[in-house]
Amino acid sequence: MDTTRDTPAAPAIDIGLDAQDRKQVAEGLSGFLADAYTLYLKTHNFHWNVTGPMFNTLHVMFETQYTEQWTALDAVAERIRALGFPAPGSYAEFNRLSSIAEEPALRESTDWREMVRQLTVGNEAVCRTARRVLQVADEAGDDPSVDLLTQRLQVHEKYAWMLRSLLQ
Template sequence: MASKKAPAPEKGAPKIDIGIGEKDRRRIADGLSHFLADSYTLYLKTHNFHWNVTGPMFNTLHGMFMTQYTEEWTALDEIAERIRALGFNAPGSYAEFVKLSSIREESAAGTLGWQDMVRQLVAGNEAVCRTARKVLKTADGAGDDPTVDLATQRLQVHEKNAWMLRSLLE
């Protein structure tokens, strides 16, 4: 009696089969790419303002900005890794981020007063919230609970940051 030969393993990586179709994964990854670009741009802006803030609020804002940009930096990896887990490449260049981000970069931070910096960071955090909500809806419709969870956690952070910054201007 001849024994059956085991099938040869497929070459390359196995096809992604996580219960979310490729079309939905692509839409979610696209939304996450915009979310990553907004998050990275906000990180850069916050770090820039940390370096360049002056005036009577220097000590308070220097520390607050450092806390925020440090937390934002850590989150960037989580967003990019989620894109990769869905089977797509994460954007990772300034050129890509500029194209994808809804937040305008700030090149003249040294000319801004602390209040303008705070206003821009309020607007930046709110922009990240809007982008997070979009990807959250897309992910929820596709049954992508890990992305929904990630977006929900990020919303909590950025809504709180916007509130704390906004309160400085009241």
């Protein structure tokens, strides 16, 4: 029995944003998601591999940050889906879309200061991407995306400040 003929098709998306605006915001959010995921992965990596006199402080700090970041990734991906587009979800897509370069493998001698420096720079990159996409979403009248990006911007600015403070 073919039930596909009896099942009504999903209606077209009609959330008060035209298709072109939704597409532009979703593309921007995809780049933001790629940056945020790359930063998440780097933060988790450093949590696992930090050594030295700042071990305990940084191990805990990095865990707090990557745990918060992990949860936020889902909200960004779900916003892309709500706009009607597939969220990127592979390393290849994230690498292509991200403005944050993947670092070479850590050496045993990688200093905690270098880890903190890289995470400071990474959080600032996420902030710059958030600001660009926020402008696109604002021009489109996409208040939920503006709200989401504003919240993420506040978090990553705080992380950048906290990390930078360790190096001063």
